[in-house]
Amino acid sequence: MISFLSKLTGPQNDGMKRILGIFVLLMMVYVVTAIINPNFLGSYNQENLIRRTSLFGILGVGVAFVIITRGIDLSLGSVVCLVGVGVPWLIIDQGWPVPVVILIALGLPAVIGFCHGLLITKLKLQPFIVTLCGLLMYRGITRGFTGDQTAGFGTELKGLRWFATGEIPLRIGLDIPVPAVILMIIAILAGIFLNRTIYGRYMLALGNNEEAAKFSGINTDRMIILAYVISSGLAGLAGLLFVLDVNLAQPVDFGNFYELYAIAAAVLGGCSLRGGTGTILGVIIGTALLQVLRNMMNMAFLGFQRAEFAVIGAVILSGVIADELAKRAVARKRAAQKQK
Amino acid sequence: MGKSFPGVRALKDVDLHIRKGEVLALLGENGAGKSTLMKILSGVQPRDEGDILIEGENVAIRGVQDALEHGISLIHQELNMATNLSVGANIFLGREPKKRGLIDETTIFTDSKAYLNRVGLDVDPQTVVGDLPIGRQQLVEIAKALSVKARILIMDEPTSSLSQNETNTLFQVIKDLSSRGVSIIYISHRLGEVEELADRVTVLRDGENAGDLLHSKINHDAMVRLMVGRDISQFYARTIHEPGNGVLEVRNLRTPEHPEHELNFSLKAGEIVGMAGLVGAGRTELLGTLFGVTPAVNGEITVCGEATAPQSPEEAIKAGIALVPEDRKQQGLILEMTVRENLGLASLKQESPKGLFLNDSREGEITQKIIQKMSVKTPSDRQVVQYLSGGNQQKVALGKWLAMEPKVLLLDEPTRGIDVGAKQEIYGLMEDLAKRGIAILFVSSEIEEVLGMSDRTLVMHEGRITGELSRDELNEESIMQLATDNPNAA
Numbered sequence: 146m147i148s149f150l151s152k153l154t155g156p157q158n159d160g161m162k163r164i165l166g167i168f169v170l171l172m173m174v175y176v177v178t179a180i181i182n183p184n185f186l187g188s189y190n191q192e193n194l195i196r197r198t199s200l201f202g203i204l205g206v207g208v209a210f211v212i213i214t215r216g217i218d219l220s221l222g223s224v225v226c227l228v229g230v231g232v233p234w235l236i237i238d239q240g241w242p243v244p245v246v247i248l249i250a251l252g253l254p255a256v257i258g259f260c261h262g263l264l265i266t267k268l269k270l271q272p273f274i275v276t277l278c279g280l281l282m283y284r285g286i287t288r289g290f291t292g293d294q295t296a297g298f299g300t301e302l303k304g305l306r307w308f309a310t311g312e313i314p315l316r317i318g319l320d321i322p323v324p325a326v327i328l329m330i331i332a333i334l335a336g337i338f339l340n341r342t343i344y345g346r347y348m349l350a351l352g353n354n355e356e357a358a359k360f361s362g363i364n365t366d367r368m369i370i371l372a373y374v375i376s377s378g379l380a381g382l383a384g385l386l387f388v389l390d391v392n393l394a395q396p397v398d399f400g401n402f403y404e405l406y407a408i409a410a411a412v413l414g415g416c417s418l419r420g421g422t423g424t425i426l427g428v429i430i431g432t433a434l435l436q437v438l439r440n441m442m443n444m445a446f447l448g449f450q451r452a453e454f455a456v457i458g459a460v461i462l463s464g465v466i467a468d469e470l471a472k473r474a475v476a477r478k479r480a481a482q483k484q485k
Numbered sequence: 486m487g488k489s490f491p492g493v494r495a496l497k498d499v500d501l502h503i504r505k506g507e508v509l510a511l512l513g514e515n516g517a518g519k520s521t522l523m524k525i526l527s528g529v530q531p532r533d534e535g536d537i538l539i540e541g542e543n544v545a546i547r548g549v550q551d552a553l554e555h556g557i558s559l560i561h562q563e564l565n566m567a568t569n570l571s572v573g574a575n576i577f578l579g580r581e582p583k584k585r586g587l588i589d590e591t592t593i594f595t596d597s598k599a600y601l602n603r604v605g606l607d608v609d610p611q612t613v614v615g616d617l618p619i620g621r622q623q624l625v626e627i628a629k630a631l632s633v634k635a636r637i638l639i640m641d642e643p644t645s646s647l648s649q650n651e652t653n654t655l656f657q658v659i660k661d662l663s664s665r666g667v668s669i670i671y672i673s674h675r676l677g678e679v680e681e682l683a684d685r686v687t688v689l690r691d692g693e694n695a696g697d698l699l700h701s702k703i704n705h706d707a708m709v710r711l712m713v714g715r716d717i718s719q720f721y722a723r724t725i726h727e728p729g730n731g732v733l734e735v736r737n738l739r740t741p742e743h744p745e746h747e748l749n750f751s752l753k754a755g756e757i758v759g760m761a762g763l764v765g766a767g768r769t770e771l772l773g774t775l776f777g778v779t780p781a782v783n784g785e786i787t788v789c790g791e792a793t794a795p796q797s798p799e800e801a802i803k804a805g806i807a808l809v810p811e812d813r814k815q816q817g818l819i820l821e822m823t824v825r826e827n828l829g830l831a832s833l834k835q836e837s838p839k840g841l842f843l844n845d846s847r848e849g850e851i852t853q854k855i856i857q858k859m860s861v862k863t864p865s866d867r868q869v870v871q872y873l874s875g876g877n878q879q880k881v882a883l884g885k886w887l888a889m890e891p892k893v894l895l896l897d898e899p900t901r902g903i904d905v906g907a908k909q910e911i912y913g914l915m916e917d918l919a920k921r922g923i924a925i926l927f928v929s930s931e932i933e934e935v936l937g938m939s940d941r942t943l944v945m946h947e948g949r950i951t952g953e954l955s956r957d958e959l960n961e962e963s964i965m966q967l968a969t970d971n972p973n974a975a
Binding site: 341342343344346347349350353354356357358359360361362363364421422479 | 797803808817819821834872
């Protein structure tokens with residue numbers, strides 16, 4: 146198990162420790178919530194929690210690649226909106242054939258990511274600006290072509306919606322939502338890509354030091370573009386699953402703040418915004434932690450749900466502070482050893 | 486005025502004394518401990534042990550602010566100025582005179598003018614610093630030091646980027662300051678300058694005092710003997726061997742940095758060619774162009790008979806050209822990654838089955854071989870590179886190319902900032918690689934190193950190759966003449 150885990154996390158320094166730390170935090174929040182409100186452990190709530198974690202996890206894994214290359218992707222939520230609103234609008238309101246729409250839903254975001262990557266590498270624009278404009282544009286476009294009207298499947302597309310709402314029965318009394326399986330497949334592929342292929346190594350290298358990576362003969366531009374394609378591409382997939390799950394999407398708020406959930410999960414899971422570090426497993430646990438926190442606010446602290454953001458913000462901040470303090474302690478220890 | 490610190494840990498019981506109005510030259514090879522000593526004096530780095538006495542008084546320097554209050558001012562080799570601000574704003578940066586809570590620009594203007602006059606610089610204090618040539622920026626730094634009433638002025642390689650004229654002006658200013666009672670600690674590799682300027686020389690070697698020379702005893706050989714601490718011919722172990730066939734041929738090459746000059750030269754297999762010149766002569770830029778970092782404007786580069794025009798390092802490497810860059814930490818290494826990851830980075834693709842997956846066992850094998858061959862001192866190949874010493878870091882930066890057998894190896898200041906022992910090992914490696922038929926071109930600002938290591942030397946000045954010296958013609962004089970483009974070249 147450990148060796149399998151380390152295959153997923155890779156030989157990055159402190160990766161395992163970091164994952165363990167956040168996992169303990171996740172367990173603590175989980176247990177506290179369960180004690181305060183036993184309904185938390187009910188199978189309906191648990192399945193829902195796993196489903197939300199899986200959908201947001203797909204976003205987190207995508208943005209992790211961008212963060213590892215020392216970039217940022219703020220446009221994810223709007224890509225989710227574009228796809229999530231666009232798919233039912235095209236199928237139901239415009240009557241386009243389903244396969245074509247699915248192809249667009251998965252292909253267009255990849256093209257969007259490619260454009261982000263091109264602007265960032267070839268024109269040397271800052272990722273923050275490029276994707277901030279993306280955030281504004283894709284939501285604006287969506288609101289424009291739908292005339293701000295809600296789009297949904299109604300009673301159609303039951304088959305396709307299985308991918309988001311379906312469950313695979315297990316004998317332990319808890320059914321596994323299909324999105325969890327999708328996330329698992331994506332996570333394993335992403336883990337292998339990041340830690341077992343030369344391109345993953347290139348991304349980690351250039352995230353730490355783009356110049357040195359270039360001086361080692363790595364085509365850094367191509368790797369960065371690839372990271373944005375992965376990020377937007379997975380956002381597209383997540384957007385599709387989100388709308389298949391909830392059935393209705395409003396252009397004005399569908400996917401709102403999702404980029405921040407994804408970035409926060411990645412950071413909690415050990416991706417440094419300074420680039421070069423991050424693990425897929427960590428991101429998924431980070432996502433789970435955020436979703437459990439949200440769930441906790443709804444189930445355990447009923448009067449305070451509106452303070453959800455405050456709690457999430459405080460938790461992330463404490464996590465990052467704890468991490469920084471730990472890093473300093475290690476550095477001090479090292480310096481002390483060096484003195485001897 | 487005296488100053489001493491017995492027993493600073495990174496330095497071993499180093500003593501340094503300076504009298505009022507004295508010009509003391511501090512010499513030492515890279516890694517001898519000069520910069521550590523200066524960082525301690527100027528408060529950038531705390532000391533572990535020892536005392537600093539100024540006029541008999543024991544002073545505690547806990548930060549740059551303390552040092553400034555005691556009148557100690559450091560002028561870095563790379564100037565530390567806000568190049569987007571005006572001359573006056575830079576002189577008073579952090580100590581802006583205020584009037585009713587706002588910056589008092591009038592006082593800045595008149596006071597700056599006075600300090601600029603003292604260093605003989607006639608510029609408007611409202612000029613933006615970035616618009617001044619480097620030599621003048623240097624003088625602005627000195628004016629700034631005067632404005633904080635510096636009694637001890639430390640100058641780290643102040644002439645490394647100055648022209649001959651600018652250097653002369655600087656020397657005038659230094660002599661003037663010392664006659665007014667300012668003590669000056671002058672760090673330089675240019676022994677000729679030291680001979681001209683210094684009242685006394687203190688030499689450091691491997692973090693210890695190697696000796697002092699008084700005015701009358703200051704001469705080139707004596708200084709080198711103290712710095713190197715051994716016979717030079719032994720230090721640079723070169724065996725002369727016949728170079729093989731031509732490997733690199735450069736014809737009419739124009740670099741984007743100096744497109745007005747065409748560069749022509751060639752390298753043969755097994756040859757070690759030194760490239761000398763002042764800082765800013767365009768040597769690093771030439772290497773950058775050969776390596777595809779700053780692609781050529783035009784011209785021909787031929788490697789083993791095949792024409793190439795690298796547009797990126799990736800393409801240069803494919804053509805068989807490798808570069809160990811000058812800035813090891815920023816360009817040569819990924820400090821946060823392990824020895825193994827760094828050593829493997831350049832050859833990952835070539836060693837990967839199907840060009841996609843990492844080959845762990847092969848990577849381990851290659852890494853171990855290089856670590857042994859280069860005697861990299863590291864606890865394991867999973868050690869993070871930033872915790873290695875400078876010398877071992879440099880071995881890793883060089884070692885990553887060994888896995889892929891380049892035809893041409895470009896080295897930019899290969900021994901900068903590493904200790905004497907590691908230096909010798911790097912020289913040994915260069916010799917080994919040359920014996921294996923690799924053509925080596927190395928840029929160095931240490932004349933001793935160029936003299937000791939090159940079979941042939943190219944000298945550059947302001948983007949031009951001003952001459953080529955064979956081993957017989959090679960000496961400090963002939964290099965400096967070509968490097969400053971002196972018309973009476975040897």
